[in-house]
Amino acid sequence: MKKIGGGTMDLLQLRYFRTVARYEHMSRAADELHVSQPSLSRTVARLEAELGTPLFDREGRRIRLNQYGAVFLRHVERALSELDDGRRALREARGGGLGKVSVACETLLTIAGLLARFRAAFPRADVRLFQADAAEMERRLRAREVDFCVASQALTGPDLDSVELMREEVLLAVPLGHRLAGRESVTIAEIAEESFVATRPGNWQRALLDRLFAAEGRTPEVTCEGDEPGATQDLISAGLGIGLVPAMSHQVARQVGTHAPVAWTRVDAPDCHRVLTLVWRRGAHLSEAGRAFREFTTGRSLRSMLHPGLQ
Structure with a gap:
């Protein structure tokens, strides 16, 4: 726990704040976090009191992340992401496999052939696949819910790297x-x-x-x-x-x-x-499986891997 302005800010408060900021809706955030709405509201209010700054604008039952909340959220996302990366690194160090690699794509059929080849080459890799549109892929990347996106639209941002496949x-x-x-x-x-x-x-x-x-x-x-x-x-x-x-x-x-x-x-x-591009977040922790996936994907002919029957 960390002292701020005479109070104590803990990880639970930060995770609660991040979820409320994502939904800008207390009930939906409470449902995702599996806590009561009053408890969530008190936790967010306590965080604002400790920071000495309101993070949301409230209009009746509606809430909106304000300019101060947006500034704070960027730092919270970075801090929580670093902690999540640390947990992943520890799990991988204890395990005997290559770790997990998570990939999002607009259509799963696009990379079926690629994943088949990758799984054959790296059978100890734990592969997770998600379908998402461009906006959802950007969100998942920034929230570190996925390691890579195979995108057919430009995903932009100062912290994103990409290579044309x-x-x-x-x-x-x-x-x-x-x-x-x-x-x-x-x-x-x-x-x-x-x-x-x-x-x-x-x-x-x-x-x-x-x-x-x-x-x-x-x-x-x-x-x-x-x-x-x-x-x-x-x-x-x-x-x-x-x-x-x-x-x-x-x-x-x-x-x-x-x-x-x-x-x-x-x-x-x-x-x-x-145009198909492989996109990832610059500086993010990658498991051994993640590093292998990036090298495998960018170092081969994607044309033949996407459709193995096409020569």
Whole structure:
């Protein structure tokens, strides 16, 4: 415990504060922490009294992290993260394995082949995988809930490092028999009135679609919206609309066949591509498994690892 302004600030107070700051809602924070709301409120109030500064603005039952709370939160996140890293390092030192590596990705299918190869090469590594959109991946990285993100959108921040793993063209997939089937390329204007199969806002496919249309002063008509980019081709094949699909999926379909046949065409628009990057937090503790994963991922051809059947 640490003395501050004549009071005693402990780790429990800091963890409680961090959770309340994340939710800006006492009831939700209390549910996650498995404590009563009155107890949580008293703990946060005691911390504010000891610091001599309010950390939240309160409007009735609503609370908002204020400018002082935001400043304090940055230091609390760093301090608690260092302690969590220390615990991980001790567990790894006591254990006989390589430790744990946690990875987040927008679509789990993207790195299935990569993880299969990694597990085969490092069977003693404990691998944890999470699905998340770009905003959730950034949050998980900063909270040290994951070691790496395999992202198809830019994750930015002064404390994040990244390396480009792969760049691929994104094609337009249309149902067989569609009026655009057989076309070599199409413009945004030619598909402006079409119905689109897309992912929800926050995912890379939706971000790319919205960006391409915004460049032409238009908004796409999304009539089928989901959370799993890997399902897009199946939905297009079922006739629910047209959509953007990475070129690698087209190449795999040609080589190994597919249960969801579609017709493919290029999009005549600048930067219609997907960039996969590996992102991690600079200076964060990495287990032996984490260090092996980074070296394994950045030192090989990701193309063949993502789709082992594609040569």
